[in-house]
Amino acid sequence: MVSSFPSSSLAGFSLDISAGASLLNLIIGLAMSAETGSAAPVERGAVPDYTTSEAGNPFVEGWYADPDTAIYEGLYWVYPTSSLPYDQQTYLDAFSSPDLVHWTKHPNVLTAANVSWATRAIWAPAPVARNGKYYLYFGANDIQEGEPERGLVGGIGVAVADRPEGPYVDAIGKPLIGEYHNGAQPIDQDVFVDDADGQAYIYYGGHSHANVAKLNADMVSLGTFDDGTQFREITPENYVEGSQMFKRGGAYYFMWSEGGWTGPDYSVSYAVADSPLGPFVRRARVLQQDPAVARGSGHNAVLRVPGSDVWYIVYHRRPLAEADGNHRVLAYDRMYFDGDGAIRPVKMLVKDNFADGRMFNWKTYGGRWAVAGRRLAVAAADADARAFLDTNFSSLVFDATVAVAEGTGDAGLVFRATNLSAGADGFRGYYAGISPAGTVALGKSDAGTWTLLQEASLDIAAAAEYNLRVTAVGSEISVFVNDLAQAKITATDESFASGANGVQARNSGARFGSVSVAEA
Structure with missing residues (x-):
């Protein structure tokens, strides 16, 4: 069971390249089945009534x-x-x-x-x-x-x-x-x-x-x-x-x-x-x-x-x-x-929301990432795979849809993170993730040392998509799954005050969508 998400559970895990490519195709296929096509058809003359560039800023690539x-x-x-x-x-x-x-x-x-x-x-x-x-x-x-x-x-x-x-x-x-x-x-x-x-x-x-x-x-x-x-x-x-x-x-x-x-x-x-x-x-x-x-x-x-x-x-x-x-x-x-x-x-x-089919405003660490069906998808990696936005939030509300598409591992949201390039939980920050084994867990990684803060049981199905929300105000952290009014986890920890926001998959393929980060 991967409910506590220990780093040691990933030791020695490997994935054949050809198998990884097939798995990535599977993830993309699952994403495509969730929504037809890689981008919604353009309705000429419609009013683009957005709150921001909801497919991500910057909205074009380059300086x-x-x-x-x-x-x-x-x-x-x-x-x-x-x-x-x-x-x-x-x-x-x-x-x-x-x-x-x-x-x-x-x-x-x-x-x-x-x-x-x-x-x-x-x-x-x-x-x-x-x-x-x-x-x-x-x-x-x-x-x-x-x-x-x-x-x-x-x-x-x-x-x-x-x-x-x-x-x-x-x-x-x-x-x-x-x-x-x-x-x-x-x-x-x-x-x-x-x-x-x-x-x-x-x-x-x-x-x-x-x-x-x-x-x-x-x-x-x-x-x-x-x-x-x-x-x-x-x-x-x-x-x-x-x-x-x-x-x-x-x-x-x-x-x-x-x-x-x-x-x-x-x-x-x-x-x-x-x-x-x-x-x-x-x-x-x-x-x-x-x-x-x-x-x-x-x-x-x-x-x-x-x-x-x-x-x-x-x-x-x-x-x-x-x-x-x-x-x-x-x-x-x-x-x-x-x-x-x-x-x-x-x-x-x-x-x-990945509606443009692009991810150039994300920086990835490990894994093979692609955008399809308005989802950011990653194949199962040999240790962990993370993708980050260039943000530095302290008090925050962090929302995304998360699905563990393949494997026995977990996937979820990383926040208040620094030391991003270090692998295998080498970053410093918090992680809230779900596992098909039937848990949602909140933990912290401190340059290789993983600590479970709290976990709860869930009825989770492989490849199903869940709304995951994290709120962090000062030392108070809450994690919500689907029901955004009632927290599944509430914990207190003051190890990390601010940092980047990202997504992570460990020992699993996963897909993420509808990412939003705002000041709490």
């Missing part, structure tokens, strides 16, 4: 930052910066989706080869469609104050294409905005077309200054204001960079990033005005780092689902385990409004 969004031909589009050292930022990719779940990558939609004056630091694309064309505004060369006077070229350019995926080519052969005005570095632009009169505006600025300018109907030249000027400063309190404009209920919302882009204080604030020209008075910060989820969250875009009042904030952030400033990823979360139009603080949620 990206500074996203902006568009809706073209019934698809959602995201255009980000390639988050690399400046000299390697010579291209832009894009991503499209019919449902905000399944994403298609479109590489090299714009490259330095198609912009004669851009050599590096191609940043922060801003898309807009007009005149039967697709326009992409971008920063390039990271021009500094005084450099244009010395003959150095850089700033905000504009490229044009016949299709959303490009290829985009330089529209005017030079920067649209190539000098500093009102102290604003010509970077981080956003283009907004006012539905009231069709006037297009470009908002931009770095070095703690923000400007707005009019775009002419051709979208490749600047207009003038009534006083004859082309650039109007609109800098709100604490502005650093990352301009973003949208309109809701007749009000104009201006958003921007504060703090340093490599620091933990990088965040997003907003202002509201009755005019696209402001004045923009800072109201509040709405997005900031969460030490349990990610750091450096900022440079956002806003996406509204057409025909609805469903809004998302799309942004970049830095995973907790990453120290390199360029290791940024794309995420989105739901953005809600109060009755007076105020934006509520955005909560970065942690979910993964």
Whole structure:
């Protein structure tokens, strides 16, 4: 019986590779039988009403930052910066989706080869469609104050294409905005077309200054204001960079990033005005780092689902385990409004229902993992197999579905875990799991020393799926199985205060689904 889950029970266990492959196929088959196909069919025109990217953040793979969004031909589009050292930022990719779940990558939609004056630091694309064309505004060369006077070229350019995926080519052969005005570095632009009169505006600025300018109907030249000027400063309190404009209920919302882009204080604030020209008075910060989820969250875009009042904030952030400033990823979360139009603080949620068929936001240790039928499946491993999210929760509610698909071992949830790479219970943290032998158990692993904290009997069938929940608040830990109102186990232990969340299978094949981690 494996009810107490001792580490020693796994000693000497081995699995033939071919048998393991067959078992993995069995697990995938079981998952596929639970739900038809690896992804639900896309219902075109349906409202994707999610609380976050419920198939996991980041929602696309790779190092990206500074996203902006568009809706073209019934698809959602995201255009980000390639988050690399400046000299390697010579291209832009894009991503499209019919449902905000399944994403298609479109590489090299714009490259330095198609912009004669851009050599590096191609940043922060801003898309807009007009005149039967697709326009992409971008920063390039990271021009500094005084450099244009010395003959150095850089700033905000504009490229044009016949299709959303490009290829985009330089529209005017030079920067649209190539000098500093009102102290604003010509970077981080956003283009907004006012539905009231069709006037297009470009908002931009770095070095703690923000400007707005009019775009002419051709979208490749600047207009003038009534006083004859082309650039109007609109800098709100604490502005650093990352301009973003949208309109809701007749009000104009201006958003921007504060703090340093490599620091933990990088965040997003907003202002509201009755005019696209402001004045923009800072109201509040709405997005900031969460030490349990990610750091450096900022440079956002806003996406509204057409025909609805469903809004998302799309942004970049830095995973907790990453120290390199360029290791940024794309995420989105739901953005809600109060009755007076105020934006509520955005909560970065942690979910993964595997509806996209991907698991690139998980890091695995041992085992052979695959996603099928909206489940994360693993074949029986020679010792144990674990997969972790990059989180650091202390007080938490951790939910998932768990099934032991094959073998006599156990499977379940790991939480408040550190020392993740050590095998055979070498991690430090807690584990709650179920066994077909008829138990649910809670224990802790301390660098190879396993201690059973408590166990309870259950009526468990092999390959059946169970809802497993763990709550941990301070030293109080509870484990629930199916009945989420009545705990099967309640224990007290204060060995581990915080750490990562993951799933584990030991001496068994298993599958996991509907993962959710939240602050208790």
